[in-house]
Amino acid sequence: MSENRPEKGSLTVVSGFSGAGKGTIMKALLSRYEGYALSVSMTTREPREGEVNGREYFFVSQEEFDRTIEEGGFLEYAKYVKHSYGTPRRYVEDQIAAGKDVLLEIEVQGAMQILKKMPEANTVFVTTPSAEELKKRLRGRGTETEESVAGRLARAVEETEFIPYYQHLLINDDLDEAVGKLHALIQDSKKRQAFVEQFREDLKNIG
Amino acid sequence: MSENRPEKGSLTVVSGFSGAGKGTIMKALLSRYEGYALSVSMTTREPREGEVNGREYFFVSQEEFDRTIEEGGFLEYAKYVKHSYGTPRRYVEDQIAAGKDVLLEIEVQGAMQILKKMPEANTVFVTTPSAEELKKRLRGRGTETEESVAGRLARAVEETEFIPYYQHLLINDDLDEAVGKLHALIQDSKKRQAFVEQFREDLKNIG
Numbered sequence: 001m002s003e004n005r006p007e008k009g010s011l012t013v014v015s016g017f018s019g020a021g022k023g024t025i026m027k028a029l030l031s032r033y034e035g036y037a038l039s040v041s042m043t044t045r046e047p048r049e050g051e052v053n054g055r056e057y058f059f060v061s062q063e064e065f066d067r068t069i070e071e072g073g074f075l076e077y078a079k080y081v082k083h084s085y086g087t088p089r090r091y092v093e094d095q096i097a098a099g100k101d102v103l104l105e106i107e108v109q110g111a112m113q114i115l116k117k118m119p120e121a122n123t124v125f126v127t128t129p130s131a132e133e134l135k136k137r138l139r140g141r142g143t144e145t146e147e148s149v150a151g152r153l154a155r156a157v158e159e160t161e162f163i164p165y166y167q168h169l170l171i172n173d174d175l176d177e178a179v180g181k182l183h184a185l186i187q188d189s190k191k192r193q194a195f196v197e198q199f200r201e202d203l204k205n206i207g
Numbered sequence: 208m209s210e211n212r213p214e215k216g217s218l219t220v221v222s223g224f225s226g227a228g229k230g231t232i233m234k235a236l237l238s239r240y241e242g243y244a245l246s247v248s249m250t251t252r253e254p255r256e257g258e259v260n261g262r263e264y265f266f267v268s269q270e271e272f273d274r275t276i277e278e279g280g281f282l283e284y285a286k287y288v289k290h291s292y293g294t295p296r297r298y299v300e301d302q303i304a305a306g307k308d309v310l311l312e313i314e315v316q317g318a319m320q321i322l323k324k325m326p327e328a329n330t331v332f333v334t335t336p337s338a339e340e341l342k343k344r345l346r347g348r349g350t351e352t353e354e355s356v357a358g359r360l361a362r363a364v365e366e367t368e369f370i371p372y373y374q375h376l377l378i379n380d381d382l383d384e385a386v387g388k389l390h391a392l393i394q395d396s397k398k399r400q401a402f403v404e405q406f407r408e409d410l411k412n413i414g
Contacts, residue, residue, distance in 0.1 A: 120371035131409035153414035160407040164327035167374050169399050192376050200367040202338035207360040 009035070009096040010190050011118055012182075013104050013111045016126030017156045019138040021172040025126060026103050028179045037095050039104040042068065045083040058088065076106065076113035087114070101186055108162040115165065122189050124182065125166040129173045131156075216242070216303040217397050218325055219389075220311050220318045223333030224363045226345040228379040232333060233310050235386045244302050246311040249275065252290040265295065283313065283320035294321070308393055315369040322372065329396050331389065332373040336380045338363075 016022045030036050042058040044065050053059050060068075065084050068074060077086030087104060095102045106114070114121060128134040134156065138149045163169065168185055172178045223229045237243050249265040251272050260266050267275075272291050275281060284293030294311060302309045313321070321328060335341040341363065345356045370376065375392055379385045 127406065131406050131413055134410075135413055150414055153410055157407060157410045157414065160403055160410070163403050164400075169403070171402075193371075195378075196367055196370050196376070199334065199338050200364060203341070203360055203364045203367070206338055206342055207357060207364065 007099055008190075008193075009098065009100040009102060010122065010186060010193070011039075011092060011096060011102045011104065011114075011120075012122040012124060012186050013106060013114055014124050014126065014182075015106060015108050015111050015159075015162075015166070016124075016170075016172075017128065017134055017159060018152045019134050019141070020126045020128050021137075021175070021178070022105055022126045024175065025170070025172060025178050025182060026105060028175060029103070029182055032179060033183055035099065035101050037100040037102050039087055039092055039095075039102050041085050042074075042077075042088050043083060043085045058091075075117050076110040078110065089117070101190075108159050112162070112165060120193065122168070122186060123166040124168045124170050124185070125163050126170045126172055126178075129171055214306050215397075215400075216305065216307040216309060217329065217393060217400070218246075218299060218303060218309045218311065218321075218327075219329040219331060219393050220313060220321055221331050221333060222313060222315050222318050222366075222369075222373070223331075223377075223379075224335065224341055224366060225359045226341050226348070227333045227335050228344075228382070228385070229312055229333045231382065232377070232379060232385050232389060233312060235382060236310070236389055239386060240390055242306065242308050244307040244309050246294055246299055246302075246309050249281075249284075249293045249295050250290060251292075265298070282324050283317040285317065296324070308397075315366050319369070319372060327400065329375070329393060330373040331375045331377050331392070332370050333377045333379055333385075336378055 014022055014026060026038070030038070040054060040056075040058060042060055042065060044060060044062050045057075047053065047057070047059050051057065051059075062084070065077075065086065068086065068088065069077060073089055074086040075089045075092060077084060087106070087110070092102055092104070104114070111123060115123065128137060131153075135149065135153060138144055138152055144152070170178055170181060221229055221233060233245070237245070247261060247263070247265060249267055249272060251267060251269050252264075254260065254264070254266050258264065258266075269291070272284075272293065275293065275295065276284060280296055281293040282296045282299060284291060294313070294317070299309055299311070311321070318330060322330065335344060338360075342356065342360060345351055345359055351359070377385055377388060
């Protein structure tokens with residue numbers, strides 16, 4: 001491998017129950033280790049105060065969003081009544097080529113779309129150690145009504161159907177431990193990919 | 208859980224390079240641990256001397272095979288010029304319901320078919336520690352011509368494209384170690400599945 005060419009990065013798709021601590025884990029991973037980057041989504045909504053184009057989101061017109069769909073430029077996207085959101089394939093691929101381990105937090109349907117396009121992506125589903133603990137954390141936020149807690153728990157029941165499609169179940173009991181496990185599985189997957197690539201090259205040479 | 212109801216089993220799809228030792232690993236797993244069973248395929252070919260219906264294969268007519276296809280009764284199947292082979296969904300599901308950990312050795316295209324129908328299946332790809340070692344083992348069989356060794360290595364290059372779709376890469380360096388790892392990953396996946404099922408039930412009860 002040339003010294004000028006950085007080692008290839010990776011993509012890790014992170015989903016999980018609302019309240020399980022996905023965001024906290026990813027934030028801690030980014031602050032504790034080098035080489036990670038968050039994926040930046042494309043959206044048609046207006047930037048809010050303090051939001052920077054290319055940092056929080058890529059802010060684009062509906063025309064540009066639709067053109068990107070037609071060009072197959074999204075790893076996944078979703079159109080809602082008012083606005084559209086999508087994960088630009090190009091951005092993710094550029095980051096991976098630059099050696100970054102890209103993290104993408106996304107709900108289960110989006111994750112399924114991504115898996116079809118990038119089967120080599122790591123997939124991680126984050127959960128609390130128990131359903132009781134999930135309820136406790138949702139209530140503990142202090143911002144949720146009983147009704148919205150019930151809604152999130154009902155949504156969680158639906159999401160359990162998708163867990164079999166994920167490679168890894170990450171139980172967020174102790175934050176430090178969860179972060180360490182996430183880091184380890186991402187680095188292991190890169191070693192595995194490097195092993196397979198080397199094996200393939202060797203096979204071609206000795207075949 | 209009722210004491211009369213056995214704990215649910217699992218399905219593990221095992222693929223790998225020809226010469227990597229899939230068969231040896233599976234045989235050792237079956238002899239070392241309780242609770243495993245090999246999947247039995249359905250075929251339209253005639254039984255050979257000593258073969259028993261329901262043990263080596265389920266021997267059926269072409270009509271029955273085609274009817275099973277129409278009924279959606281295969282997890283995967285392949286029709287060749289002379290004969291057809293398929294994995295009966297019913298047999299696998301019955302074994303799992305009876306608490307068996309079913310092992311299914313199959314090539315990569317068949318594995319992809321199965322994954323679409325049973326995403327909760329474990330998928331394992333078996334490899335030698337190096338391409339050089341793969342060549343050595345193929346030659347060491349003593350039954351392969353140089354041409355057939357070259358053919359198998361060329362096929363192995365193609366198969367590397369499918370490895371990203373497998374959850375686990377099992378490097379068969381030391382047989383005992385490989386068997387232990389296979390056993391551990393299967394038992395871990397069952398614990399994970401039991402965790403998710405319990406979590407789902409609890410969510411429904413507290414929601």
